Amino acid sequence: MAGAEGFVEADNAEAIITRIEHKSRKIESLLKQYKPVEALKTALEGTYAMTGDERCKSAHWIAVHRALMAIKDVDGMLSSLDPEYYDILMK
Numbered sequence: 001m002a003g004a005e006g007f008v009e010a011d012n013a014e015a016i017i018t019r020i021e022h023k024s025r026k027i028e029s030l031l032k033q034y035k036p037v038e039a040l041k042t043a044l045e046g047t048y049a050m051t052g053d054e055r056c057k058s059a060h061w062i063a064v065h066r067a068l069m070a071i072k073d074v075d076g077m078l079s080s081l082d083p084e085y086y087d088i089l090m091k
Contacts (some may be wrong), residue, residue, distance in 0.1 A: 013053040019046075020059040027063055031070050037077050040067040044088045064089075 023042060030039035043064040071077045081089075 013056055016053070016056045017059050020056070020063055024059075024063045024066070027067050031067070036067060036070040036072075037080050039070065040064070040077065041081070041085065043067040044085050 023046075027039045027042055030036070030042060043060075043066075078086075
């Protein structure tokens, strides 16, 4: 079963990309409200980095990268993140 291994089938890739696009719009909204840490948390939630589809990985990285680049105080960001996000961020 592909889902149990953390990989998605090609049929699900389009659905995942659509969810990432929706998440990207939410991230942009948070960034416009000067909430970069919240934008990063949103980007890291429900991570799609473990999918086998390169398009999903790429779309997810673009969303995370956009949120990361808006953060000016990296030390403050790291101290405000829950430890559960550290592992996701490092992947």
